[in-house]
Amino acid sequence: MKKQTLIAGLAVATLGLGTAAWAGVKLTVPVAIDLSNRYAIGSLGAARASADTKQYIGVSTTIYAGGEAASVFAQDSSGTYVSCYSYRPSFVAAARALASDSYIHFAWDALGECTELSVYTVSYYDPKTP
Structure with missing residues (x-):
């Protein structure tokens, strides 16, 4: 019994570490x-x-008579600006998952249509400050 208690205690301690x-x-x-x-x-x-x-990054979603659309955009510290759009429901849903402290990764094709959108909301990303 003591051996099982010791093993259980070590397991809990290891998880804690x-x-x-x-x-x-x-x-x-x-x-x-x-x-x-x-x-x-x-x-x-x-x-x-x-x-x-200069830096910013974000998404916008639009509902219109024909459906929905998402736009993703970013500008870096040098002033380079990029954006893409999508009418696909899965992209619109991903764009709506954005929270105020999220990390975004997006990609686009030669026509400017979004080909990938990842939204991560994890505690280790910087929170927004005033």
């Missing part, structure tokens, strides 16, 4: 745009807190 190693993880992901590979990344919090006055 594993989570402590990740506690307080913080990532700053400023807006980055790769024109040759047609993708952009960034977190809303990092863009908002950046020292420059």
Whole structure:
């Protein structure tokens, strides 16, 4: 019985150490745009807190008589601006999943249509500050 209690205690302690190693993880992901590979990344919090006055990243969704659309856009610290759009319901749903402290990754094709949209809302991304 003591051996089982000891093993259980060690397991709990090991789990505790594993989570402590990740506690307080913080990532700053400023807006980055790769024109040759047609993708952009960034977190809303990092863009908002950046020292420059150019960075931003975000999404917009629109409902109109014929359906719905999503637009994703970003501008980096050098002023390079990119955007893409999609009428696909799955993209509109992903765009609506954006929270105020999310990280966004998106890609587009030669015509400007979105080919990928990932929205991550995780505690280690910078929260927006005033």
